Every structure is written in C-alpha cells, then in structure tokens.
Amino acid sequence: MSWIEKRENCRCWIACWKQGGRKVRRSTGIRIEAGAAGRHARAMAEQTAAAMETAASGETPAHKACDAVRKVAELHGGAGKIPTVREYFADFPRTAGESTERSRARAFNLFMEYLGTGADRRIDTITPAICRGFVQHELKRIARGTVGVLRGYLSSAFKRAVEVDDYLSKNPFAGINMGVEARAVIPERGQDRQKRLPFTLEEVRFMIQSFPDPWNDMVAVSFFLGGLRLSDVCTLRWDSVNWREGYVRLVEVKTRKERCLPILPQLRELLMRRLTQSTGGEEYVFPSMAHYYLGSSKTSISTQFTALLRAHGMVEGTVNAGKAKGNRHAVSAKSFHSIRHTVTTYLRGGMTGTALFSPDAIRDTIGHDSEEVERGYFTGTLTMRKNVLSSLAAAVEDAGPVIDSSAAARAYQKGA
Numbered sequence: 249m250s251w252i253e254k255r256e257n258c259r260c261w262i263a264c265w266k267q268g269g270r271k272v273r274r275s276t277g278i279r280i281e282a283g284a285a286g287r288h289a290r291a292m293a294e295q296t297a298a299a300m301e302t303a304a305s306g307e308t309p310a311h312k313a314c315d316a317v318r319k320v321a322e323l324h325g326g327a328g329k330i331p332t333v334r335e336y337f338a339d340f341p342r343t344a345g346e347s348t349e350r351s352r353a354r355a356f357n358l359f360m361e362y363l364g365t366g367a368d369r370r371i372d373t374i375t376p377a378i379c380r381g382f383v384q385h386e387l388k389r390i391a392r393g394t395v396g397v398l399r400g401y402l403s404s405a406f407k408r409a410v411e412v413d414d415y416l417s418k419n420p421f422a423g424i425n426m427g428v429e430a431r432a433v434i435p436e437r438g439q440d441r442q443k444r445l446p447f448t449l450e451e452v453r454f455m456i457q458s459f460p461d462p463w464n465d466m467v468a469v470s471f472f473l474g475g476l477r478l479s480d481v482c483t484l485r486w487d488s489v490n491w492r493e494g495y496v497r498l499v500e501v502k503t504r505k506e507r508c509l510p511i512l513p514q515l516r517e518l519l520m521r522r523l524t525q526s527t528g529g530e531e532y533v534f535p536s537m538a539h540y541y542l543g544s545s546k547t548s549i550s551t552q553f554t555a556l557l558r559a560h561g562m563v564e565g566t567v568n569a570g571k572a573k574g575n576r577h578a579v580s581a582k583s584f585h586s587i588r589h590t591v592t593t594y595l596r597g598g599m600t601g602t603a604l605f606s607p608d609a610i611r612d613t614i615g616h617d618s619e620e621v622e623r624g625y626f627t628g629t630l631t632m633r634k635n636v637l638s639s640l641a642a643a644v645e646d647a648g649p650v651i652d653s654s655a656a657a658r659a660y661q662k663g664a
Contacts, residue, residue, distance in 0.1 A: 249265070250263060250264065250265040250294075250297040250298050250300070250301040251264050251265070251294075251297065252264065252276065252290065252293045252294055252297050253273070254280060255273075258275075258280075258414045259279055259280060259413075259414055260275050260276055260277055260278055260279055260280065260293075260414045261275075261276045261278045261279075261280055261289070261290065261293035261296075261297075262274070262275060262276065262417075263275070263276045263293070263296060263297030263300045263301070264297065265297070265300070265301040265304070267301075267304055267305070272304065273417055274300055274417040275372070275414050275415065275416065275417055276292075276293045276296040276297060276300070277296070277330050277372075277415070278290075278292050278293040278296060330370045330371060330372050330415050331370070331371055331415070332367065332368045332369060332370055332371065333359075333360065333363060333366070333367045333368070333369065333370075333371050333374065334360060334367045334368055335371075336371045336405070336409065336415070337356040337360065337405065340352075340356070340405055340408075345502075345504055347501075347502060351397065351401065352401045352405075354398075355397070355398040355401035355402050356401070356402070356405070358382075358386065358398060359382055359398075359402055362381075362382045362385055362386075363378070363382075366378075371406075371409055371415055371416065372415050372416050374406070374420050375420055376420045376421075376423055376424070378420065379402070379420045379421045379424060380424055380429065382402075383395060383399055383424055383426070383429050384429055384432070384433050386398060387429060387430055387433040387434055388433060388434070392426065392430050392434070395426070396426050399421060399424060399426065402421055403419060403421035403422065403424075406419045406420055406421050406422075407419045407422075444581065444582065444583060444585060444586050444589055445581045445582050445586060445589065445627060446582075446586055446589035446590040446592075446593045446594075446598075446625075446627050447562075447582060447586050447587065447589075447590045448590075448599075449590070449594065449599070451562060452467065452471055452587070452590060454560075455467045456468045456471070458560075459556060459560075460556075462534050462536065462537060463552075463553065463556060465518055465522060465534075466478075466481050466482075466534060466537065466584075467584075467587060468514070468515070468518055469481050469484065469515065469518065469533070470584070470587045470588075471587055471590070471591065472512050472514055472515040472518075473496065473509050473515070474509060474591055474613045474614045474615065475587050475588030475589075475590070475591035475592065475614050476588075477500070477501070477502060477585065477588065478549065478550060478553075478584040478585065479500075479501035479502060479541065480498060480500055480501055480502075481534065481537075482532075482534060482537040482538055482540070482541040482549065483501060483532065483538055483541060483542070484496070484498065484532065484533045484534065485498075485531055485532055485533070486523070486530065486531065486532070486533060487531075489511070489519060489533075494510060494511045494516070495508055495509060495510050495511060496508070496509050496510075496511060497509075500615065503615075503617075505615065507615055509613075519533065537549060550583060550584060553583065553584045554580045554582075554583055557580070557582055557583075562582060563580055563581055563582050588614070588625060589625045589626075589627060591614060592610070592614060592616075592622060592625035592626055593625070593626055593627050593628075593629075595610045595613075595614075596610060596622075596626055597632065598626055598627055598628050598629060598632055599629055599631065599632060600631070600632060600635065601631070601632040601633075601634075601635030601636050601639075602635070607619060607622070610622070
C-alpha cells in the first residue's frame with residue numbers, strides 16, 4: 249500500500265511503498281501546499297503514489313504510469329512542472345568561473361547531442377542505462393580523462409536535480425564507474441592518458457638563456473614563482489609586484505585563489521630590467537602576451553611555445569605517436585605547463601631521489617590543492633631510481649659481518 253511523505257528541504261510530496269522487502273521513495277512532482285490547495289495537492293500526490301506503485305510492480309515505467317495524474321494536477325495548479333533536460337540545463341545556475349562554465353556547457357551540449365530529440369524529454373526520465381550509454385559513446389571518441397570530466401559535470405547537475413530541486417529520486421550518473429566502462433569499451437588503451445613530461449633543469453636553463461624575448465623571461469617568471477601557469481604569467485600585472493616588501497600577490501586565473509609569493513633576487517633583477525625597458529604606463533609585465541591572452545588568441549600562445557620547443561629540438565613528437573584515435577588531440581609531450589611538472593618533480597626528489605622539502609611545503613608553494621593532484625605532476629627518472637636502489641645495496645653492505653656461506657649451507661642441510 250503506497251503512502252506519501254514530506255522530506256526536509258523538499259518542495260514536493262514523496263511517494264513511498266514497499267517493494268522486495270525495501271522501502272522505495274520517489275518524487276511525485278506534486279508541490280506541498282497549505283490550506284485548501286494543500287488538501288487538493290495531497291490527494292493528487294496520493295493518486296500519483298498509487299500509480300507509481302502499480303507501475304513499479306509491472307513492466308511499465310513509473311513515469312509513464314503517473315503522467316496522466318501529473319497532468320491533471322498541473323491543470324489544477326497542484327503540481328510543479330518537471331523540466332526537460334534541455335530546459336534544466338538552460339536554467340542551471342552559473343556560479344563558477346568562466347573556464348569552468350565553458351567546460352560545463354560543453355558537457356551539457358555533448359549530452360544533449362547524444363540524446364538527440366530525447367533532450368526534450370523530462371529530466372526524470374533519464375535512466376542510468378542512458379547515462380552509461382553516453383559514457384561508452386564518448387570513450388570511443390575522446391580520452392578517458394576527458395570523459396571523466398564530462399561525467400563529473402553531468403553528475404553534479406543531476407545531483408542538484410535530486411537534492412535541491414527534487415525532480416529525481418536518484419542521480420542516474422552516480423553508479424557509473426569510469427574504470428569499469430573503460431575496460432569494457434577500450435581495454436587496449438589501458439589508462440588512455442596523455443601524460444605531460446617535465447623539462448630537465450638543463451632545458452629550463454637553456455630556455456631562460458636562449459629563447460627569444462619575451463619567452464625567455466616568461467619561462468624564468470614561471471620557474472622562479474614555483475611553476476606559475478601560462479595564464480598567470482601572461483596576465484601578471486605590475487601592480488601585483490610589491491617592491492618594498494618583496495613579494496608578488498596575484499589571483500590565479502584558473503582557480504581564483506589568491507597567491508602571495510616571494511621575489512627571489514634573480515626574479516627581482518629580471519623584473520627591474522623589464523620595467524626599465526618598458527615604454528612606461530604599461531599595465532602588464534608582458535603586455536603583448538596579455539593582449540593575446542585577453543583577446544581572441546588565447547590558445548595560440550601555447551601553440552607558439554610548442555613551436556619554439558620543436559624548433560630547438562626539445563620536442564621530438566607527441567605523446568601518442570601518429571594520428572590520435574577518434575577525436576583525441578595529439579598532445580605535445582612538453583608544453584609551457586611542463587615547467588610546473590619540472591618544479592614539482594625536482595622538489596619532490598624525482599630528479600635526484602631526495603625530496604628537498606616536506607610535501608606540505610611544496611604543495612603550498614606550487615599551489616596544488618591536494619596530494620592526489622600533485623602526484624599527477626611527479627615524474628621519476630632513471631637517476632632517481634638508481635639512487636633509491638643504490639641506497640638498498642648500501643643498506644645491505646652496512647648490515648654487519650658477512651655470513652660464512654659454507655657453514656650456513658651445512659646448517660641448512662642438517663636442518664632439512
């Protein structure tokens with residue numbers, strides 16, 4: 249026998265019934281009202297709950313069985329209209345930064361493209377099978393990591409539809425495991441990752457000394473400020489530089505976090521040189537790059553740097569040799585962002601085998617949010633591994649007097 253309940257922070261009546269020994273809860277879509285309207289809404293919610301229970305015990309989907317009840321309720325003003333997927337995405341709150349909103353919009357658009365005309369169906373009709381089909385479809389086209397990002401944005405949207413808007417009883421993306429789906433769709437590609445490689449310290453020194461202006465100074469600024477991202481280097485302002493106190497204060501373009509970083513003597517000399525050579529009245533340390541980045545040529549900046557690397561023989565090919573499969577991009581093994589990998593790898597001991605500072609100190613300086621994120625920027629080398637393994641050999645050599653092997657063998661045989 250079905251019944252209805254109120255749940256905290258929910259605007260609609262919740263249909264409940266027992267099925268297979270467990271309690272099932274689903275939103276009726278009928279608003280909780282007060283007074284006479286409330287009594288009418290409650291009656292409509294009870295009818296909806298009964299229809300949903302009946303549908304759940306048969307083969308007809310619950311949303312079809314209660315459609316007629318909902319439409320009657322809508323006519324009487326007792327039911328909140330459940331939006332279509334397209335409508336819900338169009339009205340989704342835009343509260344994040346520009347970059348995040350662009351990525352979220354791309355995820356929404358790709359999902360609607362996959363649904364086709366199904367994008368105009370109610371959001372509560374989207375099933376886990378549909379979501380799993382979308383993930384598998386995208387895994388055939390683009391890298392697993394990118395699909396994981398798309399799934400994250402979509403899952404967050406459906407989670408809001410469950411917990412805030414009360415349009416669904418369950419997030420259809422919640423049970424999708426990227427590892428399981430990738431092994432089913434692209435087992436031959438393993439992790440399907442396009443890992444960036446760090447520069448060696450010799451390469452960083454070469455770029456600072458030999459690359460044309462302003463790239464040489466941009467590399468130095470990034471390196472001396474703990475692997476600053478290209479976006480932050482391009483938009484570094486003179487008013488961010490506190491000459492008296494000796495620090496740079498900026499807000500990261502990607503994360504919107506405020507950072508305060510000390511000015512090393514080498515960086516101070518570089519900045520003073522650029523300041524004295526400027527025409528005066530410049531707002532940015534690298535005005536031409538700021539113009540590119542803030543204009544319509546943002547992506548071309550990274551391409552220019554990669555072209556420099558190729559021209560100097562520092563990039564031989566791509567991470568994935570040949571044409572990338574599907575819509576995967578052929579990513580350069582090294583880019584400006586590799587400076588950040590270099591800083592992380594060096595400080596954590598990836599080049600020498602010995603970490604120079606505590607993990608917390610390194611994360612705080614570079615600006616990584618977590619240990620998990622920072623691990624993605626760490627790349628070991630043969631030199632590091634040799635040093636690590638050499639320490640094992642040294643430990644054995646220093647363990648004490650050598651055992652008489654012949655006596656040990658006789659003792660073993662006697663015991664056997």
